[in-house]
Amino acid sequence: MPNYEMEFSVSEAAKYFGTERDRIKKWAYMFSDYLEPAANPPKGTPRQFSVEDLRVFAYISYYWEDETDIEAIKIGLNTDGHYDDIYDNFIAGLTPLFIERPEGLNEDWRHGALFDGMSEYGDIFELADSYKNAGDILVDAAIDNDEAFELVNPILFNYRHATEIYLKATIGKWKKTHDLIELQKEFIEILKSEFDATLPKWFSDIVLVFNEFDPKGTTFRYGGRAPREVWVDVRHIKTLMGWMSKSFWKIRNRRLGLQDFD
Template identity: 35%
Template sequence: MSDDQYNIFTEPPDELGEYEFHFGTFAVGAGGMNEFEVARAFGEAADRLLATAAERRESWEAAYPILFCYRHALELYLKALMPNERHGHRLGDLAKSLKPHIESRYPADQVSWLLDRIAEFDRLDPKSTVFRYPDGAHSSYKAGAAPDPETWVDFSRLQRSAHKMFQGFERIRLHLLDSDLHR
């Protein structure tokens, strides 16, 4: 049978586990990943896209997928830290919800740095549509609120900042496992 005759999404193959590596995965709905694992996966995907773009010296083509993956990882981390709260896509609202839980537990300069980075993403992509759709910017900003169309993104700085934020979220998660956020 040719590959065209098979479904993409199927039952697991009978020979699964018989080989050292089987290129595939269990799909959506299997419940195999928790919120933090999905956030990490989007961060890792952004890193891999960034590495490929750097290797090819072509960052423009991968810019939206890279930015979307980092932004989505950020959103997922924020949501995972507050599982009992209602969530939308707005990073500013998510950061506002997180702030009272972290501002008395961590040094003010670290909290400020984290909230400032989240605010940067929120200003650039407030509704999580700018990097998903070609016209996402038109639906994301209030009249006159769009950022400068020549906003530059230094991918190396973006990656370092994303890693620092994500490591911070992992530390917060460990500190909050038994706290008021998870009761």
């Protein structure tokens, strides 16, 4: 089980450094000035180490000898020697992909996202947008780095998946299907009954092409043989997907009685 809390017991710390529990306790006492308060709690309370405590222990462990120069280690800690690459890699190795919400998390944390699982219905359009935007970013990267061939499958996967989610969010039925043609039929009925509108050809062509080349939502994801030889202009696809996204959001906003903004 991943350690999402990133809190470690004496036994866990000892295991990481291949040493005895008593030595971990000794380090916690000797280097208490560099550790969190929970590393040296009141009597009767188990010790608990943070990931930064383990960073300190990693530095201590590296320089620990039979006759260790304690003051030299403290000097190293005072000069942030425990933030060298070797210790960054150690921390990265014991940190799971996901961790619990960190203390001090705010809008300045731009290197990640707070993920709370599948959102409610009203946010599904934003989920679709996230896949569409990922496709846009990949298109830009592919062009900037001359890597359209290398990135074409991830680009198409994100756009196809965005199309599927847009359709399902608009229909309001999360059927266990990846059949875009089936979903589009229900979408056409909604356009007719709610807005007295018909589907533009460019829109239906997106669905038809994605369905022909990836009917089950697995070809762009895992690879497979294309039904025919075609040229894929990723810039053109980005343009059409932008139109599609605006169309779905216009429908959503009208349902909610919101004003459309171009």
